Amino acid sequence: MKGSFQIARFFGIPVEVHWTFGLIVLWILYVVYDKTGQFDPQMLFWQTLFVLSIFFCVMLHEFGHALTARKYGVKTLDIILSPIGGVARLDRMPEKPLQEFWVALAGPLVNVGIILLLSVYVLLQGDIKKSQFLDLLYLVVNPQSNTFAAGLSQFDYYVVGLIGLNAALALFNLLPAFPLDGGRIFRALLSMRLNRLQATRIAARTGQLLAIVLGLYGIANGNIITAMIGVFVFSTAAGEYNYVKMEDALSRTTVNDLVRTSYTLVPDSWHIPEMLQLIPHGLEKYFIVWDEYQGKPTGWVSDKMLFEANKNASLNDLTEIADIQNTTLVEVQSSDSLHEAFNVMRTHQVPILLVKKEDELIGVLDMGMVDQFIRMTRSLK
């Protein structure tokens, strides 16, 4: 996601904040002004502290997912925090149902852990009686209530507020709807009995049903945020199902079904102008670069890289293809599934792969071909 910048790095995972976080600052100022009618530095302090704490809790929740995923060998690219919550972008989702179950559950469990810790504090210190605790929680969570009437100190108000917030985070995320954690937990449980595609279909449909209920509830009560969450959940549930349907189609097709056996090998001693003449005549966008002396492939170039290099070149530029090529060259076997090949492209961030049958180079597979295949499976029912 663009528009976010890194603020920290924990356990080797970059934590980024989305620019819309700035809206929260405006919101704090609005709330502070609205409640007191004038600028109150103390109020500003507690509101700021609370908002920062929200983000801290959301971040811990995401690290729950990320570190559990790491246990199963799944890397997390980054964690992005925005006003509507956080996302831990995993390199891939673990496909074993039990692993997905734990990765999804770990987030809400972190919030439950925070609730337990803070509750122990609240119940141990004398100011809040045990019998009052739930009433206070209700007062803080319910925005219409007058919390100051309860005679809480600002600090206690803050702690009880955090408990309420974490309860809301845990419960909301446990709703059985994609892309929420509850949807993934539900799918993982279904996957233990059904295949992944069937499990996803049921979980996605359930999520959409719930989204409709949320949407209607939001509209009926004039609660725009609830209605918007309904719309968001509805469309992402559909997206998740389409994604799994695509994965399913990819894993039932082999590289051999799609491999392109006629392709251009570009000598690495060629210059950019020669190469540019070639491009308009073919359908290829990615080319394998060939070392003529050693008789082997050394890298790849894309049409974009060539155009870019050409823009920066002078008229009698003698830049060779060898100088601009990307030397990350990965090969797959023709018997591999397209799903495996697709994952290889994503992990190594290469748009073209060499396809081998045992030791013999038989062709190439590029991103454009895979994209076209995906579009085709989408249009088929």
Ligand SMILES: [Zn+2]
């Ligand atoms: Zn989560």
